[in-house]
Amino acid sequence: MNQLVDLARPITQEKWASRAPFEQAPLAVSVSGLERRYGSRVVIEALDLDIHEGEFVALLGESGCGKTTLLRALAGLDAPDDGQIDAPGRPAVVFQEHRLLPWAPVWANVALGHENSVGRAGATRALAEVGLAGREDDWPRNLSGGQAQRVALARALVREPKLLLLDEPFAALDALTRIKMHALVRELVARHRPGVLIVTHDVDEAIVLADRILVMRAGQIAASYRPADHGQGELRRQLLEELGVTAH
Numbered sequence: 001m002n003q004l005v006d007l008a009r010p011i012t013q014e015k016w017a018s019r020a021p022f023e024q025a026p027l028a029v030s031v032s033g034l035e036r037r038y039g040s041r042v043v044i045e046a047l048d049l050d051i052h053e054g055e056f057v058a059l060l061g062e063s064g065c066g067k068t069t070l071l072r073a074l075a076g077l078d079a080p081d082d083g084q085i086d087a088p089g090r091p092a093v094v095f096q097e098h099r100l101l102p103w104a105p106v107w108a109n110v111a112l113g114h115e116n117s118v119g120r121a122g123a124t125r126a127l128a129e130v131g132l133a134g135r136e137d138d139w140p141r142n143l144s145g146g147q148a149q150r151v152a153l154a155r156a157l158v159r160e161p162k163l164l165l166l167d168e169p170f171a172a173l174d175a176l177t178r179i180k181m182h183a184l185v186r187e188l189v190a191r192h193r194p195g196v197l198i199v200t201h202d203v204d205e206a207i208v209l210a211d212r213i214l215v216m217r218a219g220q221i222a223a224s225y226r227p228a229d230h231g232q233g234e235l236r237r238q239l240l241e242e243l244g245v246t247a248h
């Protein structure tokens with residue numbers, strides 16, 4: 001992480017599109033036959049999923065269909081009952097709430113657990129990359145919601161994960177901040193090239209960010225779309241229909 005992201009100049013569509021195709025890139029994660037039960041209730045069933053390095057995958061689905069359960073299994077936070085998850089190295093996760101430690105300055109939150117390899121210098125570079133140069137010694141309580149999520153992104157990316165898991169990371173932010181975060185995350189993903197899985201309820205966010213959109217239903221991947229193959233309006237209508245919403 002040694003170049004700065006120019007937040008005033010979002011990544012061009014050409015640069016974003018030039019990341020594909022991903023099929024030749026190594027796998028960031030490979031899931032086969034995944035199953036998760038709570039008691040007698042099957043929440044994830046026979047789920048297969050491959051994500052390549054550099055590829056941005058969005059996961060949509062009605063509330064309770066198993067999205068967070070899948071993400072937690074990929075993160076290693078929850079043990080599946082059956083199936084296999086193969087991933088090189090440890091994934092990094094960014095949640096809806098920033099989960100920064102309130103008693104540690106911002107730089108120490110970024111370097112947490114990696115003090116030797118990252119240290120203050122690495123954390124400072126990572127913070128500059130997410131547009132927070134000079135905020136190393138600030139306290140988390142003095143950050144806005146958007147700034148705190150930038151720190152959470154810096155903390156995730158400074159570990160150079162092959163797989164980045166995002167669990168509704170922008171859901172609590174205002175619309176304008178969310179748009180800026182979309183531009184930032186695209187820039188960071190194009191540069192660092194992790195495979196990404198984002199769980200979101202926002203169809204438009206999925207369309208803007210993802211190379212592939214998966215619709216989850218009853219613990220399985222029910223549909224898959226590549227935004228590049230569709231008109232935006234048509235895809236939006238189709239996805240809302242998949243989610244049981246009638247578009248107007």
Ligand SMILES: Nc1ncnc2c1ncn2[C@@H]1O[C@H](COP(=O)(O)OP(=O)(O)OP(=O)(O)O)[C@@H](O)[C@H]1O
Binds near residue numbers: 069070
């Ligand atoms: N620890 C648990 N014990 C029992 N049931 C659970 C547990 N965690 C999740 N579930 C159940 O598993 C199902 C899937 O939950 P999950 O949180 O994965 O859904 P989701 O698609 O992420 O929902 P949302 O969009 O509302 O966040 C739900 O019916 C939920 O009640």
